[in-house]
Every structure is written in structure tokens, then in C-alpha cells.
């Protein structure tokens with residue numbers, strides 16, 4: 001791939017505030033602020049006014065299994081999956097949650113085996129999303145407990161839940177279950193199964209699949225996630241969990257998320273699914289795909305020099321949404337220091353880049369995860385600083 005755009009630092013001194021080029025850039029979390037530029041361009045279309053009397057009730061739809069799911073959001077979720085083709089929604093119940101974080105806990109609650117004398121083991125293959133272990137264990141529930149790396153799970157005859165994250169956080173790999181034993185239940189975390197990050201190869205068809213507005217439209221602050229659930233009993237238990245936990249999900253947030261999803265679907269229908277950056281405009285995924293392709297090209301160039309770091313390589317697959325073969329462009333760069341002794345997060349920290357150490361993902365400190373979804377000025381600084389490290393590796397203080 002050619003780097004289409006490799007601009008110098010785009011921020012002016014005044015925009016940089018008091019910190020100048022020397023400021024610390026915090027890329028530890030996957031905060032999706034990159035998408036602000038798209039939503040700014042949407043202006044009034046994406047601006048909502050909610051009258052004071054609206055959505056005051058706890059309830060949204062008393063007749064629906066998920067009684068706190070706003071009908072508008074339900075419709076827009078179904079529409080977006082139809083437009084993108086990334087999930088089967090027929091015969092599924094939709095459960096809305098406060099981010100997919102709450103739905104992970106709701107699903108663990110619903111999938112665990114309360115009649116068993118032992119807590120259900122929750123496993124996921126290394127490198128796993130760093131929040132899974134603490135989410136499982138912080139309340140010390142008797143229902144489930146973190147069981148570690150799925151690829152090393154050997155307990156026979158036990159109940160277990162395997163979380164399959166695909167594309168995976170932190171390394172962007174495409175994944176399938178690894179335990180494959182009877183007595184097991186699967187939880188598919190598909191937060192990143194959208195066309196700006198990876199090829200859409202087939203509609204997801206799983207018992208429980210989780211999605212989130214945080215990574216889909218970038219509206220992490222709205223805290224909206226949703227689950228597509230086959231079994232009504234499981235869906236009902238998840239609804240019960242959310243009822244006990246937060247008595248539903250903010251209607252204001254659901255209405256806003258519904259609007260954002262509808263704009264994304266509109267943009268796909270208006271501009272087609274390919275990324276056209278001419279004057280006709282482009283779809284939301286066209287924008288995301290273009291920006292992520294450019295960012296991955298730039299970070300690969302910065303890393304390539306000197307052989308100090310490596311990044312994962314991704315296979316190319318035909319994307320049924322973009323109608324072209326595409327390579328994954330994950331939301332995180334999973335950097336590996338080739339020097340086995342190196343603490344990669346520590347090395348970046350000395351250069352004022354905050355990432356999350358491989359240790360948090362069940363790996364060695366040789367790895368570090370940095371967000372690829374930050375604002376342009378922070379991403380520019382990341383590339384600039386990595387280039388500086390790789391250009392003078394012995395001068396890495």
C-alpha cells in the first residue's frame with residue numbers, strides 16, 4: 001500500500017495549548033476521538049434536541065422482552081446490520097446495555113451455571129482484552145471466575161465460558177473458539193467487526209454476539225452497546241441483570257445513538273460502500289477505512305526502520321461491504337520490541353507515549369498496545385516519536 005498522506009505535524013502552536021510538542025500523549029485506552037472530525041462535518045444533521053417531557057418513563061416498550069430498549073434504536077440496529085451485512089439479526093433478541101461492558105457482565109451472569117458447586121470458569125485466548133480478568137473477579141461472585149488463557153485451559157468436565165473477541169483487542173487477529181469442549185458456552189465480543197477495522201466476510205451467526213457504539217460510530221461517551229441473542233431464556237436473564245444493575249439504559253443516550261446509527265446507514269446508502277474521497281462525499285465507513293488505512297501505512301513506515309519493533313501482519317480478505325479485498329486496520333497497534341529484555345511500555349513512556357503493557361493482556365512486557373483511534377494531532381506525534389526512536393535506537397532515553 002502506498003502512503004497517500006504523510007503530512008508534517010498539522011497542529012499550530014496555538015492549538016497545542018501550553019504543552020507544545022513535548023506533551024505526554026496518552027494512548028493507553030482506545031478512546032475513539034478520531035471520529036470527531038466526521039461528526040463535526042455532519043453538523044445539524046447529527047445534532048439532537050430532546051424536549052424536557054420526552055423519555056421520562058423507565059419504560060420504552062412494555063411488550064418487548066427488553067422493555068427498556070427504545071424502538072428507534074432497535075430499528076436502527078437492525079437496519080445497520082442489514083446495510084453492513086456483519087450480523088444475522090433474524091430470530092435474535094436485542095438487549096441494549098450501558099456499553100458492551102455491562103453486557104459482558106450480563107452475559108456472564110446469564111451463561112453461568114448457578115446450580116454448579118464451582119464458579120464457571122471464564123477463559124479467553126492470550127492476548128485477551130485486559131478488562132476481562134478484572135470484570136470477572138472484582139465482585140468475587142460465586143457464579144463465575146476468571147480462568148485465564150483459553151489455549152491453556154485443561155480442566156475436563158467443568159463448565160466454562162469462552163470469550164471470543166474477533167477482531168481481537170489488542171492484536172487485531174481474527175479468532176475462533178479454541179477450547180471446543182462439551183459443557184462450554186461461547187460469548188462473541190464483536191466490538192471491532194465493522195468495515196473500518198476489518199473485512200466483513202460473512203454475517204456473524206452466534207448464540208450471543210456483542211456490539212458497541214463506542215467502536216462502531218465512535219460515540220463511546222453515550223455508553224450504548226447491544227447484544228444479539230438467540231435463546232430467549234439467556235436474553236431474559238441478561239435483561240434481568242441490567243434491571244437489577246441500572247434499571248435499564250438512558251433513553252437520551254439510546255435516542256442519540258439511534259440518530260448516529262441512522263446517519264451511518266444513510267451515508268452508506270447515499271455514497272455507496274466504497275471509499276470515495278472526491279467531492280461527492282463518502283460514507284462513514286469510507287471515511288473510517290481511508291483514515292485507518294493511512295494511519296496503518298504511516299505507523300508501519302515509522303516502525304519498519306531499524307528492526308527494533310515489529311507489528312503484526314494481517315491477511316487480506318474480500319470485504320463484502322466494501323466490495324474489494326482489504327487488509328485489517330485494527331483499532332490498536334500491538335507493538336513488539338525485538339529485544340527480549342525490553343519493557344516496551346517503559347521505553348515508550350520515556351518518549352512520552354503512554355501505552356498499555358503486554359502484561360495486562362496476559363503477555364510479556366516485550367509487547368505494548370497503543371491506540372490508533374486518537375485525534376490527528378496525537379497520532380501525528382505518535383508517528384513522529386516512534387520514527388525518532390527507530391532512527392536512533394541507542395539514544396532511546
Ligand code: PMP
Nearest residue numbers: 099100101129169191212214225
Ligand atoms: N470489548 C472490547 C473487545 C473492547 O475493546 C471494549 C472497549 N475497549 C469493550 C468491550 C467495551 O466497550 P464499551 O463498554 O465502551 O462498549
